[in-house]
Amino acid sequence: MKAEIITIGDELLIGQVTDTNSSFIAKALNGAGIEVQRITSVSDTGNEIISALEEASGRVKLVLITGGLGPTKDDVTKAVIAQYMGDRLVSDPGTLQHIQSMMAARNIAMNPLNIKQAEVPEHAEVIRNSCGTAPGIWCEKDGTIYIFMPGVPFEMKAMMQDELLPRLQQRFATNVILHRTLLVAGIPESKLAIRIEQWENSLPPNIRLAYLPSDGMIRLRLSVAGSNRDTLVSQTETAIETLRPLLGMSLLSVTGEQPEELAGRLLLEKGKTVATAESCTGGNIACLLTSIAGSSAYFKGTVVAYANDVKTGVLCVNASDIDHYGAVSREVAVQMAQRVRQLIKTDYGIATTGIAGPSGGTPEKPVGTVWIAIAEASKTTAKQFHYGNIRENNIRKSSVAALNMLIETLNGLSSAR
Amino acid sequence: MKAEIITIGDELLIGQVTDTNSSFIAKALNGAGIEVQRITSVSDTGNEIISALEEASGRVKLVLITGGLGPTKDDVTKAVIAQYMGDRLVSDPGTLQHIQSMMAARNIAMNPLNIKQAEVPEHAEVIRNSCGTAPGIWCEKDGTIYIFMPGVPFEMKAMMQDELLPRLQQRFATNVILHRTLLVAGIPESKLAIRIEQWENSLPPNIRLAYLPSDGMIRLRLSVAGSNRDTLVSQTETAIETLRPLLGMSLLSVTGEQPEELAGRLLLEKGKTVATAESCTGGNIACLLTSIAGSSAYFKGTVVAYANDVKTGVLCVNASDIDHYGAVSREVAVQMAQRVRQLIKTDYGIATTGIAGPSGGTPEKPVGTVWIAIAEASKTTAKQFHYGNIRENNIRKSSVAALNMLIETLNGLSSAR
Numbered sequence: 058m059k060a061e062i063i064t065i066g067d068e069l070l071i072g073q074v075t076d077t078n079s080s081f082i083a084k085a086l087n088g089a090g091i092e093v094q095r096i097t098s099v100s101d102t103g104n105e106i107i108s109a110l111e112e113a114s115g116r117v118k119l120v121l122i123t124g125g126l127g128p129t130k131d132d133v134t135k136a137v138i139a140q141y142m143g144d145r146l147v148s149d150p151g152t153l154q155h156i157q158s159m160m161a162a163r164n165i166a167m168n169p170l171n172i173k174q175a176e177v178p179e180h181a182e183v184i185r186n187s188c189g190t191a192p193g194i195w196c197e198k199d200g201t202i203y204i205f206m207p208g209v210p211f212e213m214k215a216m217m218q219d220e221l222l223p224r225l226q227q228r229f230a231t232n233v234i235l236h237r238t239l240l241v242a243g244i245p246e247s248k249l250a251i252r253i254e255q256w257e258n259s260l261p262p263n264i265r266l267a268y269l270p271s272d273g274m275i276r277l278r279l280s281v282a283g284s285n286r287d288t289l290v291s292q293t294e295t296a297i298e299t300l301r302p303l304l305g306m307s308l309l310s311v312t313g314e315q316p317e318e319l320a321g322r323l324l325l326e327k328g329k330t331v332a333t334a335e336s337c338t339g340g341n342i343a344c345l346l347t348s349i350a351g352s353s354a355y356f357k358g359t360v361v362a363y364a365n366d367v368k369t370g371v372l373c374v375n376a377s378d379i380d381h382y383g384a385v386s387r388e389v390a391v392q393m394a395q396r397v398r399q400l401i402k403t404d405y406g407i408a409t410t411g412i413a414g415p416s417g418g419t420p421e422k423p424v425g426t427v428w429i430a431i432a433e434a435s436k437t438t439a440k441q442f443h444y445g446n447i448r449e450n451n452i453r454k455s456s457v458a459a460l461n462m463l464i465e466t467l468n469g470l471s472s473a474r
Numbered sequence: 475m476k477a478e479i480i481t482i483g484d485e486l487l488i489g490q491v492t493d494t495n496s497s498f499i500a501k502a503l504n505g506a507g508i509e510v511q512r513i514t515s516v517s518d519t520g521n522e523i524i525s526a527l528e529e530a531s532g533r534v535k536l537v538l539i540t541g542g543l544g545p546t547k548d549d550v551t552k553a554v555i556a557q558y559m560g561d562r563l564v565s566d567p568g569t570l571q572h573i574q575s576m577m578a579a580r581n582i583a584m585n586p587l588n589i590k591q592a593e594v595p596e597h598a599e600v601i602r603n604s605c606g607t608a609p610g611i612w613c614e615k616d617g618t619i620y621i622f623m624p625g626v627p628f629e630m631k632a633m634m635q636d637e638l639l640p641r642l643q644q645r646f647a648t649n650v651i652l653h654r655t656l657l658v659a660g661i662p663e664s665k666l667a668i669r670i671e672q673w674e675n676s677l678p679p680n681i682r683l684a685y686l687p688s689d690g691m692i693r694l695r696l697s698v699a700g701s702n703r704d705t706l707v708s709q710t711e712t713a714i715e716t717l718r719p720l721l722g723m724s725l726l727s728v729t730g731e732q733p734e735e736l737a738g739r740l741l742l743e744k745g746k747t748v749a750t751a752e753s754c755t756g757g758n759i760a761c762l763l764t765s766i767a768g769s770s771a772y773f774k775g776t777v778v779a780y781a782n783d784v785k786t787g788v789l790c791v792n793a794s795d796i797d798h799y800g801a802v803s804r805e806v807a808v809q810m811a812q813r814v815r816q817l818i819k820t821d822y823g824i825a826t827t828g829i830a831g832p833s834g835g836t837p838e839k840p841v842g843t844v845w846i847a848i849a850e851a852s853k854t855t856a857k858q859f860h861y862g863n864i865r866e867n868n869i870r871k872s873s874v875a876a877l878n879m880l881i882e883t884l885n886g887l888s889s890a891r
Contacts, residue, residue, distance in 0.1 A: 068686055070510045071653055072501025073695065077492050079515070084489025093487045095522070098496070098513035101684075105512070112529075128664045129685040130674070163662075170664040188862075209687065211864055236488055245580075247545045247587040247607075257547065267518075268546040269485055270626065278490065333778075339764025340757030343778045347756025350832050350865055352780075358788065359778035361750075361760045367775035367818055371788075401784055415767050445605070447628050448767055 058229045060086055061113040062096045065106055065124035065134055066208055069098045078123045078206075078213055085217050089225050090232045091119065092282075101125050106137045114201040119229070121221075124208030126191040128170040135176065135194070138205060142196055144178040152183055152192045159190055184220050188212045193220065233286045237293045238313035239277040241304060242461050246270045249277075253303055260296055272457040273444070274309075274316075309464055316460035317345040323467040324355035329404040331463065333359045334372055334397035336384065337411035337427055341456040358401045362393065372396040385410050385422055387430075387439045394432035394439075405466070406432035407459050411442075413451045427455045431462050438462065475646045477503055478530040479513045482523055482541035482551055483625055486515045495540045495623075495630055502634050504651050506643045508536065509699075518542050523554045531618040536646070538638075541625030543608040545587040552593065552611070555622060559613055561595040569600055569609045576607055601637050605629045610637065650703045654710045655730035656694040658721060659878050663687045666694075670720055677713055689874040690861070691726075691733075726881055733877035734762035740884040741772035746821040748880065750776040751789055751814035753801065754828035754844055758873040775818045779810065789813040802827050802839055804847075804856045811849035811856075822883070823849035824876050828859075830868045844872045848879050855879065 062082050068074040076098055083093040094117055099105040106125075113120045125134030139146050153175035160167050174190050177183050184193030184204070189212040194205040204221060206213045241249060246268055250257075257266055263283060269276040279296060281289045297311050310319050324331060333342045343359040346352050362368040365384055369376045374392045382388040390408045398406025411427030418424035424446050430439040442458055444451045479499050485491040493515055500510045511534055516522040523542075530537045542551030556563050570592035577584050591607050594600050601610030601621070606629035611622040621638060623630045658666060663685055667674075674683055680700055686693040696713060698706045714728050727736050741748060750759045760776040763769050779785040782801055786793045791809045799805040807825045815823025828844030835841035841863050847856040859875055861868045 067682075067684055067697070068695070069497065069513065070500055071504050071651075071697070072497040072499070072510075073653065073655070073693075074686065074688075075492065075494050075497040076513075080486070080489040080492040082489070083487055087488050093489075094517070095526075096486065096493075096515035100511070109512075127685065127687075129667045131682070131684040165662055165665065168664055168668050170667055174664075211867055234488075236490065238490070245582055247585055247591075248582065250546045250587055251585050265484075265548070267484055267548040268544065269491065270544075276490075278485070280484070280488070335757075339769075339773075340752075340760030340776055340778065341764075343757030343780075344761045347758075347778075347780065347830075348866070348869070352756075356756075357781040358784035359757055359776065359780075360788070361757065361764075361776035361778070363760075363764065363770055363776075364774040364818075370819075371775065371777075371817060400788060401781075402787075413764075449765070450628055452765070 058091045058119065058232065059094045059117045060091050060119040060121060061094055061117050063109050063113060063120060063122045064096070064098045064208070065101060065122060066098070067100045067131070070100050077210055078208065081210070081214060082121055082123070082217060085222055086225070087234050087236065089222055089229070090234055091225065091229060092234060101131055101133050103133060103137050103140065106134065107141055110141055110203065114199065118200060119202050121204045121206065123206045123213050126205065126207045128174050128190070134205060135178070138181070138194060138196065139178045142178055142181070142198055144180050146176040147179045148172070148175045149177045149183050149192065152177065155185070156190045184216060186212055186216055187219060188215045232282060232284065233289055234280070234282045235286070235289045235293060236313070237279045237297065237311070239297065239300070239311050240309040240316070240319070241275045241277060241307055242273070242309050243307045244275070246275055249275055253300065256300055256303060261292055264292060264296060273454045274457060274461070306465065306468070309461060309468070316457050316464060318349055320460045320463050320467070321346065321349045321352055321355060323464060327467060327470060329467070330355050330357055331405040331407060332357050332397045332401035332403040334393040334406060334408040335359060335361045336363060336368070336393070336409055337413045338409045338452055338456045338459070339363060341452050342407060342409070342459050345456055345460065357403050360397055360400070368393065372400065383422065385412055385426055385428060387428055387441070390428035390430035390439050391432070391437050394430035394437055398432045404433070405463060407463060408432070409455050409459055411451065411455060414446055414448045425451050427451065429455065429459045429462060431466055433466065438466070475508045475536065475649065476511045476534045477508050477536040477538060478511055478534050480526050480530060480537060480539045481513070481515045481625070482518060482539060483515070484517045484548070487517050494627055495625065498627070498631060499538055499540070499634060502639055503642070504653065506639055506646070507649045507651055508642065508646055509651060518548055518550050520550060520554050520557065523551065524558055527558055527620065531616065535617060536619050538621045538623065540623045540630050543622065543624045545591050545607070551622060555598070555611060555613065556595045559595055559598070559615055561597050563593040564596045565589075565592045566594045566600050566609065569594065572602070573607045601633060603629055603633055604636060605632045649699060649701065650706055651697070651699045652703070652706045652710060653730070654696045654714065654728065656714065656717070656728050657726040657733070657736070658692045658694060658724050659690070659726050660724045661692070663692055666692055670717065673717055673720060678709055681709060681713060690871045691874065691878070723882065723885070726878060726885070733874055733881060735766055737877045737880050737884070738763065738766045738769055738772060740881060744884060744887060746884070747772050747774055748822040748824060749774050749814045749818035749820040751810040751823060751825040752776060752778050753780060753785070753810070753826055754830045755826045755869055755873045755876070756780060758869055759824060759826065759876050762873055762877065774820050777814055777817070785810065789817065800839065802829055802843055802845060804845055804858070807845035807847035807856050808849070808854050811847035811854055815849045821850070822880060824880060825849070826872050826876055828868065828872060831863055831865045842868050844868065846872065846876045846879060848883055850883065855883070
């Protein structure tokens with residue numbers, strides 16, 4: 058079963074907003090055994106929307122669409138659906154009631170635009186929007202199913218999960234698609250490709266391999282499709298087991314987790330806690346760790362020591378060491394990691410200090426120079442990295458490298474048992 | 475002048491990676507007076523790529539493509555270009571030399587895959603990739619220009635900015651497209667639409683208005699196209715000035731800046747400094763503030779007090795107040811803001827404490843309850859918010875609300891002068 062996704066919105070075509078809906082929908086459909094063939098973004102214009110719908114229906118029998126269902130004038134999707142389906146818009150009593158109760162809960166009076174939101178194409182099926190006032194719309198024409206969802210990400214997500222996936226699974230699931238993602242750190246992409254070339258060539262023909270380099274790591278993705286889930290699971294497991302000895306400790310994980318998820322799971326499993334002392338990463342490591350639900354079990358706190366005064370005043374880093382070695386140095390990173398571990402009373406302390414840029418570099422320490430340290434009770438490890446000129450990259454790559462150092466430490470812990 | 479964007483990669487169609495390249499390219503093209511008509515994402519498959527190229531060429535004369543130029547087997551774009559153009563791949567000496575020097579700088583030995591990366595279609599123009607080893611490719615067929623760029627975002631961005639935009643501007647710029655984005659907080663979308671309806675109806679026909687609700691704010695975007703930049707600027711200025719009295723203090727900004735940029739600029743202009751004490755936002759406010767280059771001039775540091783021990787131990791929040799009022803309370807938020815301001819010695823202290831979820835809620839304080847406080851020398855302001863069940867939303871909306879409270883404070887400062 059194949060599907061296409063269409064996202065509607067001028068904001069996407071002028072680059073004001075990044076389309077995050079498509080990746081969410083694609084992932085959800087893959088999980089239900091439905092492959093996505095194409096993603097198309099078009100403007101809030103009747104002709105553009107209708108062309109996209111017609112073209113997609115020539116390729117697939119299922120089209121999921123987001124955007125343009127809001128109450129304001131720039132939202133035209135509902136009128137376009139009615140035109141495309143040869144239907145008319147009528148007020149749906151259930152939807153009107155839902156909108157009324159949502160507005161009442163927020164203590165906002167109903168206005169004509171809210172009332173208009175209850176209008177739907179007369180012969181379409183209305184899909185409940187539990188998180189918002191714009192209803193979803195399911196309609197069929199000439200053997201193709203069109204599902205229209207609101208463009209607001211959390212409304213669309215709840216609608217996909219609670220309303221649409223169960224229906225789609227019931228109606229279409231025939232095939233199984235599995236993706237397994239492995240996290241590899243410390244080997245450049247082309248070197249990795251050569252190291253695992255023979256293994257890659259020996260993979261069964263239904264396993265497809267992809268290399269996704271990002272943030273100084275490489276994600277290796279194994280994709281496999283077939284009719285029997287157990288067979289596919291065992292095929293990918295076998296492939297991963299034969300890959301393991303080729304990668305050693307560079308294979309950080311085979312679970313597809315993000316570094317912050319993996320670090321969190323390992324901390325939880327081993328009953329350890331962590332705190333961070335961040336300079337150049339500005340709180341990003343804390344942010345990543347706390348993006349995971351339940352992180353309060355292992356993450357205790359952070360000192361973002363952006364100013365040197367905070368490094369000395371709050372973290373008690375030795376001021377003369379900052380003068381002598383510079384704020385971006387092994388000595389300062391080590392002290393920050395040790396002091397935050399003591400201050401916040403955790404098993405591990407992570408510290409970063411670097412020059413995120415674009416300015417602040419020197420010939421000896423150019424922009425992108427970063428020191429990262431991990432303090433444990435018995436020892437502290439520090440490493441220097443160079444990430445180049447781009448501030449955003451430096452912050453992200455340093456954060457991921459710090460999490461990877463923690464993961465290596467935690468993985469080492471388990472193999473030493 | 476109209477263009478289309480095609481992004482290539484299985485990872486986009488299975489939802490593993492969000493396509494951030496398209497929005498960057500679209501924004502850059504708009505800045506150069508080139509409108510984007512459609513964005514299409516297709517898989518790393520020859521037929522799919524060729525169909526997408528052919529279809530786009532039927533609609534526009536300029537197509538920008540990213541992805542699939544890497545050294546590994548899953549990257550097929552270069553072979554597809556050669557096939558589509560009826561050309562053959564040959565090694566480009568300049569590119570080979572560039573790859574050699576990049577690998578040497580990283581102390582990595584050249585391997586056959588690196589050498590292969592220097593292959594380009596014989597009759598295409600090679601575009602330098604200053605940040606990576608995959609060259610860009612510019613080719614023309616039947617009056618349509620195709621520009622292929624690497625999919626790695628920072629490589630693509632540098633190539634767009636340094637190499638492509640200057641050439642495109644020189645070759646195509648005829649029209650001017652301007653977008654102005656206004657930030658409105660504290661008014662629901664449908665209520666805002668009604669309040670400004672008359673103003674909206676009185677806009678000149680070449681100004682298009684869009685409502686973009688996100689993170690508890692609404693972005694109002696005015697888009698205007700024409701031949702003379704000065705005329706367009708003055709048209710939008712007039713529209714904004716007539717809108718101002720309808721929105722009052724709810725109009726946070728007319729500059730299109732993100733809240734963290736706007737807060738940063740106001741702090742810098744007024745010579746003020748800020749520190750944050752974050753519980754439920756887990757460092758996200760610090761992260762947002764430090765994402766801006768030059769933020770060290772006004773952002774000094776943060777204490778992420780995720781555990782109550784850190785609230786009492788590092789921030790010296792009164793433990794009996796935590797027992798009595800709960801960690802999520804006005805009293806605790808106020809103390810956190812005041813103490814971090816004193817500890818880090820800044821003009822403003824921002825604090826957040828809330829229940830990000832998904833668990834931890836109670837009937838009196840459900841998940842999504844958040845207290846935010848802003849401490850100044852003379853007073854501390856605190857507000858309660860309710861953001862619902864979704865952790866990610868709670869963190870993001872709380873962070874934006876905190877920045878908006880700071881912006882209101884800083885805006886108030888200027889109008890009081």
